[in-house]
Amino acid sequence: MKKARVIVGNKKGVFDPEGKVVHSGLARLGYDQVAEVKVGKVIDLQFESGTEDEIRERIDKMCAQFLVNPVIEDYTVEFLD
Amino acid sequence: MKKARVIVGNKKGVFDPEGKVVHSGLARLGYDQVAEVKVGKVIDLQFESGTEDEIRERIDKMCAQFLVNPVIEDYTVEFLD
Numbered sequence: 001m002k003k004a005r006v007i008v009g010n011k012k013g014v015f016d017p018e019g020k021v022v023h024s025g026l027a028r029l030g031y032d033q034v035a036e037v038k039v040g041k042v043i044d045l046q047f048e049s050g051t052e053d054e055i056r057e058r059i060d061k062m063c064a065q066f067l068v069n070p071v072i073e074d075y076t077v078e079f080l081d
Numbered sequence: 082m083k084k085a086r087v088i089v090g091n092k093k094g095v096f097d098p099e100g101k102v103v104h105s106g107l108a109r110l111g112y113d114q115v116a117e118v119k120v121g122k123v124i125d126l127q128f129e130s131g132t133e134d135e136i137r138e139r140i141d142k143m144c145a146q147f148l149v150n151p152v153i154e155d156y157t158v159e160f161l162d
Binding site for chain 2: 001007009025026033034035036037038040041042043046048058065066067
């Protein structure tokens with residue numbers, strides 16, 4: 001079993017309303033040392049088989065086809081132990 | 082400037098409907114090697130000041146007060162370069 005983590009976030013320059021809401025919420029609570037907040041999605045996938053290279057290729061296809069909106073989002077992949 | 086990433090997900094045993102939807106969507110597209118999918122939130126925070134220890138302490142407070150629902154969610158913190 002291999003576990004991969006896909007982090008999906010808005011591309012640079014794309015407005016991130018959820019991040020703004022969290023940022024202003026934190027400021028209202030007194031956490032004013034925070035310069036920026038960005039909120040995204042994390043998708044943890046557990047694979048039954050495959051090498052890291054094969055899995056990464058599959059994930060790229062999944063992201064292109066389904067998991068990510070390539071117009072406004074980008075993503076990174078990492079493997080968990 | 083220090084950048085920290087907070088990964089928020091449902092606790093073990095708490096139903097994750099979004100993960101189930103993604104899982105069945107992937108299966109429908111032919112990705113049947115995926116054993117499990119979990120979906121959570123990622124919150125990237127940029128701090129103007131503070132050591133990693135200080136920032137981690139602040140993040141724990143933010144999570145307890147605002148960012149995380151401790152009844153159903155847990156979280157991890159990592160620092161980005």
